[in-house]
Amino acid sequence: MPRFTYSGRPEAELSRAGKAAVVLINLGTPDAPTPAAVRRYLAQFLSDPRVIEAPRWLWLPVLYGAILPLRSGRSARAYTSIWTEHGSPLLAGSQRLAAALDRELKACCTGPVEVHLAMTYGQPSLPATLAQLDRDGVRRILALPLYPQYSATSTGAALDALAHALGSLRWPPELRTITDYHDNPDHIEALARTIETHWASHGRADRLVLSFHGIPLRYAKAGDPYRLHCQATARRLAERLGLPDGDYVMTYQSRVGREEWLKPYTDVTLAELAAAGVRAVQVVCPGFAVDCLETLEEIAVENRQHFLHAGGQRYEYIPALNDQPVQVESLLKLVLQHTRGWPEFAARTAVDAEALHGAA
Numbered sequence: 135m136p137r138f139t140y141s142g143r144p145e146a147e148l149s150r151a152g153k154a155a156v157v158l159i160n161l162g163t164p165d166a167p168t169p170a171a172v173r174r175y176l177a178q179f180l181s182d183p184r185v186i187e188a189p190r191w192l193w194l195p196v197l198y199g200a201i202l203p204l205r206s207g208r209s210a211r212a213y214t215s216i217w218t219e220h221g222s223p224l225l226a227g228s229q230r231l232a233a234a235l236d237r238e239l240k241a242c243c244t245g246p247v248e249v250h251l252a253m254t255y256g257q258p259s260l261p262a263t264l265a266q267l268d269r270d271g272v273r274r275i276l277a278l279p280l281y282p283q284y285s286a287t288s289t290g291a292a293l294d295a296l297a298h299a300l301g302s303l304r305w306p307p308e309l310r311t312i313t314d315y316h317d318n319p320d321h322i323e324a325l326a327r328t329i330e331t332h333w334a335s336h337g338r339a340d341r342l343v344l345s346f347h348g349i350p351l352r353y354a355k356a357g358d359p360y361r362l363h364c365q366a367t368a369r370r371l372a373e374r375l376g377l378p379d380g381d382y383v384m385t386y387q388s389r390v391g392r393e394e395w396l397k398p399y400t401d402v403t404l405a406e407l408a409a410a411g412v413r414a415v416q417v418v419c420p421g422f423a424v425d426c427l428e429t430l431e432e433i434a435v436e437n438r439q440h441f442l443h444a445g446g447q448r449y450e451y452i453p454a455l456n457d458q459p460v461q462v463e464s465l466l467k468l469v470l471q472h473t474r475g476w477p478e479f480a481a482r483t484a485v486d487a488e489a490l491h492g493a494a
């Protein structure tokens with residue numbers, strides 16, 4: 135096997151218009167809700183030094199000796215409870231989002247443009263996706279990790295995997311990356327609309343809980359901007375919704391292991407709210423572009439129990455933006471903002487250009 139792949143035809147490519155692609159990147163998910171598949175997935179995910187910052191000689195024996203044997207079965211049961219006929223919700227939802235964005239982008243760009251989905255861990259992998267784009271003659275790529283807030287553990291890891299995959303291409307394409315969109319006004323607007331739609335059909339609760347995935351506190355102290363991005367998203371969203379400080383709380387979920395993570399913790403806060411007499415909460419997870427194990431099981435099921443057992447009476451989970459038109463539209467605008475000057479992304483009509491970029 136040659137180290138560098140290239141199966142295109144340079145002469146043909148040099149003489150014809152280029153092709154361009156948007157690659158949406160999400161975390162990745164097991165291939166099946168079985169202990170073996172979950173173990174394979176967790177082994178890849180949790181051996182990434184971006185995710186677990188500890189000396190390898192110390193961490194790998196713990197991972198293989200304790201974490202994988204203990205966690206794979208438990209985690210597989212949780213995955214079983216949310217698995218759909220289309221597979222893992224994270225994969226199926228990300229694929230639907232990519233397909234919807236592909237349709238919208240093709241409708242408004244002079245193209246040839248395509249949207250693809252790849253995962254940092256598991257399938258569809260970044261190396262396989264980039265090799266396919268290379269074979270298809272794609273010469274420009276915009277990479278969009280589906281994490282509104284930058285963290286080295288999520289976005290950083292996605293960009294590492296992308297860089298690694300580019301490393302095996304003989305003629306890598308021109309590349310742009312979006313590192314975060316935590317305060318993008320169209321994104322904030324999309325979040326606000328999905329909450330307002332929920333309010334229109336369910337009414338409001340006593341508190342709106344904005345729950346973000348956590349990271350170890352140590353990483354934030356070392357300079358990871360994630361907490362600042364989450365705080366900025368929460369503040370902008372609350373401002374847009376006209377929510378006074380006392381009407382919402384911001385929390386961090388999904389902690390793993392014994393070290394301190396970003397606080398306040400979602401599960402602890404929900405129990406405290408119930409104990410303090412708060413009867414009704416609505417929980418939304420603005421850091422998750424697509425619903426997954428951490429929202430559908432941990433938030434919609436597990437934390438509901440915490441809240442109700444502690445005396446709460448009404449608990450509603452507001453779903454992620456997924457492939458709702460508000461998200462497709464806001465990501466379309468984000469893509470067009472980051473592909474200015476790339477001819478494939480030029481708007482088809484003046485009307486498109488004005489709708490997407492605003493009047494010049």
Ligand SMILES: C=CC1=C(C)c2cc3[nH]c(cc4nc(cc5[nH]c(cc1n2)c(C)c5CCC(=O)O)C(CCC(=O)O)=C4C)c(C)c3C=C
Binds near residue numbers: 360
């Ligand atoms: C142990 C360290 C972990 C860090 C740091 C971390 C950061 C982080 N994760 C996401 C998004 C997702 N995480 C998901 C699942 C998940 N996360 C961890 C651990 C860390 N995450 C584990 C072990 C798991 C697997 C599930 C489990 O066993 O509990 C998912 C869902 C995946 C799915 O298949 O549905 C997402 C999405 C972000 C955004 C982030 C940092 C900001």
Ligand SMILES: [Fe+2]
Binds near residue numbers: 388
């Ligand atoms: Fe995670």
Ligand SMILES: [Fe+2]
Binds near residue numbers: 432
């Ligand atoms: Fe979890």
